[in-house]
Amino acid sequence: MANQVPLVDYLVLGDQPHLVANECTQCGARYFDRRNACAGCFGTEFRSVGVATEGEVRAFTIVSMAAPGIEVPFVSAVVDCDGTSVRANVINTPPDPDHVSLGMKVRLATYPMGDDENGTVAVGFGFEPAT
Amino acid sequence: MSAQDEIWILGIHMTKFGKHPDKDLVDLGVEAIQGALADGGVTMADVGVLAAGNLRGGGGIGQQLQKQVGQTGIPVYNVANACATGATALRTAIMAVKAGEVDVGLAVGVEKLAGAGLLAGADRDEDSNVWEPSGRYGAVAEVDGRIGTATMPGVFAQIGMEYGHRYGGANFELFAKISEKNHFHSTLNPLAAYTKAMSADEIMNDVMIAYPNTRPMCSANCDGAAAAVVLNGAKLKTLSKQQQRRAVKVSASILTTDPWEEACQVLPNVNTLTRNAANQAYEQAGVGPEDLDLVELHDCFATAELVHYDNLMLCEEGGAADFFNSGVTWRDGRLPVNVSGGLQSKGHPIAATGIANIWEVCQHLRDEGKQRQIEGAKVGLAHVIGLGSACGVHILEKAA
Numbered sequence: 001m002a003n004q005v006p007l008v009d010y011l012v013l014g015d016q017p018h019l020v021a022n023e024c025t026q027c028g029a030r031y032f033d034r035r036n037a038c039a040g041c042f043g044t045e046f047r048s049v050g051v052a053t054e055g056e057v058r059a060f061t062i063v064s065m066a067a068p069g070i071e072v073p074f075v076s077a078v079v080d081c082d083g084t085s086v087r088a089n090v091i092n093t094p095p096d097p098d099h100v101s102l103g104m105k106v107r108l109a110t111y112p113m114g115d116d117e118n119g120t121v122a123v124g125f126g127f128e129p130a131t
Numbered sequence: 132m133s134a135q136d137e138i139w140i141l142g143i144h145m146t147k148f149g150k151h152p153d154k155d156l157v158d159l160g161v162e163a164i165q166g167a168l169a170d171g172g173v174t175m176a177d178v179g180v181l182a183a184g185n186l187r188g189g190g191g192i193g194q195q196l197q198k199q200v201g202q203t204g205i206p207v208y209n210v211a212n213a214c215a216t217g218a219t220a221l222r223t224a225i226m227a228v229k230a231g232e233v234d235v236g237l238a239v240g241v242e243k244l245a246g247a248g249l250l251a252g253a254d255r256d257e258d259s260n261v262w263e264p265s266g267r268y269g270a271v272a273e274v275d276g277r278i279g280t281a282t283m284p285g286v287f288a289q290i291g292m293e294y295g296h297r298y299g300g301a302n303f304e305l306f307a308k309i310s311e312k313n314h315f316h317s318t319l320n321p322l323a324a325y326t327k328a329m330s331a332d333e334i335m336n337d338v339m340i341a342y343p344n345t346r347p348m349c350s351a352n353c354d355g356a357a358a359a360v361v362l363n364g365a366k367l368k369t370l371s372k373q374q375q376r377r378a379v380k381v382s383a384s385i386l387t388t389d390p391w392e393e394a395c396q397v398l399p400n401v402n403t404l405t406r407n408a409a410n411q412a413y414e415q416a417g418v419g420p421e422d423l424d425l426v427e428l429h430d431c432f433a434t435a436e437l438v439h440y441d442n443l444m445l446c447e448e449g450g451a452a453d454f455f456n457s458g459v460t461w462r463d464g465r466l467p468v469n470v471s472g473g474l475q476s477k478g479h480p481i482a483a484t485g486i487a488n489i490w491e492v493c494q495h496l497r498d499e500g501k502q503r504q505i506e507g508a509k510v511g512l513a514h515v516i517g518l519g520s521a522c523g524v525h526i527l528e529k530a531a
């Protein structure tokens with residue numbers, strides 16, 4: 001199998017792909033970006049924690065107009081993964097209001113984005129309907 | 132409160148919002164400043180501080196404007212705070228007056244945006260030849276469109292949908308009806324960029340931008356400027372009876388940012404900082420939502436107006452859909468909201484917006500609202516929000 005690289009460093013590939021968050025050791029706040037300190041409690045220590053791979057769509061939109069180069073339409077959503085909010089596209093279902101709804105159950109899914117000149121495949125993620 | 136501590140708007144002006152191909156940023160800013168000075172019956176010689184807001188012009192707009200309207204050597208604060216830039220300029224001038232450093236301050240906000248298109252989310256470049264992690268997420272490729280959306284219509288669509296998920300009652304048609312109200316209101320506002328009434332059906336069948344926001348449910352990019360002269364009550368007492376009669380009291384001037392909460396760095400939380408600003412404003416002014424005669428709130432998208440009914444506590448918590456459906460926010464209702472037409476039709480020249488909404492409220496409090504006057508208006512509230520986030524709330528009262 002070709003070498004793989006995740007789209008973002010908080011996506012962990014392998015047999016069971018999942019997202020990881022930087023969790024503040026002091027207050028439990030979770031972040032997906034590189035941190036200098038905690039915006040909630042100003043603590044500076046973080047640990048890496050796994051995020052639930054199943055969740056519920058708490059908000060979504062179907063983007064029909066985006067910046068040049070971005071394929072539309074697509075579904076942008078906020079997924080509540082057992083208390084941790086995740087921004088992601090809803091994938092593997094038609095991007096229309098008949099197939100995407102508030103409260104729908106979803107699960108993490110990955111997909112190949114193509115390979116670079118070294119043959120490395122970038123892998124993206126989204127959430128797909130869980131039923 | 133002593134007269135020295137009271138803040139008043141002496142003069143205020145907004146330009147026509149829309150396309151001004153023959154005017155540059157400075158022309159529009161000058162028009163607003165000279166209009167506000169003339170409205171207040173003062174000159175640049177009376178002004179002790181200038182706060183100037185502009186977001187997309189390249190910097191230093193305050194000094195550029197001084198070079199046309201009067202270089203008196205006063206301090207200039209160039210401010211930028213996303214869509215709250217105008218309110219931030221006003222608040223800056225107010226703080227200088229409140230601090231007792233000057234008696235009279237001037238705030239201006241100006242923007243050239245006609246034809247600007249989507250304002251967030253960069254064009255996506257070709258992916259690089261080698262997947263190389265970069266940035267704070269270690270991303271090997273651009274994430275806008277791959278991990279959600281960075282566009283404002285999409286972000287605010289999700290904000291409205293989230294409210295609907297939490298409380299129910301919000302759907303495509305409801306959001307379209309909110310837009311229908313504002314477009315109807317705009318027919319009475321000659322300074323609005325768009326003044327055509329649209330039915331909810333027409334709005335729903337227009338071009339989809341980010342479901343449920345269609346094009347007429349999005350704020351209109353346009354050119355425009357607005358400016359205000361503020362002063363303390365002691366200085367006002369030295370001016371003419373006419374000036375005192377037309378002055379509008381700023382009984383609260385508040386600016387907040389978003390406190391950290393779970394999810395706020397995933398989807399901007401425009402709710403808590405607005406609620407915080409509103410709470411502080413009501414307390415500072417000594418009034419409650421029930422005392423308001425009109426509200427200009429930041430309807431950058433139809434989906435945003437709904438959540439701000441709740442955030443400004445115009446309705447009970449969770450009750451925004453019922454509140455709107457009861458008809459109270461139409462101009463003939465108990466609490467008219469966005470009688471200017473709102474950003475969806477009046478337009479949204481970003482840095483001008485946070486002063487132009489105050490201009491609108493002042494027109495009514497001065498009984499100068501002409502064909503769209505809300506009769507008997509004594510107290511009004513103006514609200515703006517800039518993503519990132521910043522929220523400005525001003526409560527204004529008619530001179531006694």
Ligand SMILES: [Zn+2]
Pocket residue numbers: 024025026027028029038039040041042043
């Ligand atoms: Zn913390």
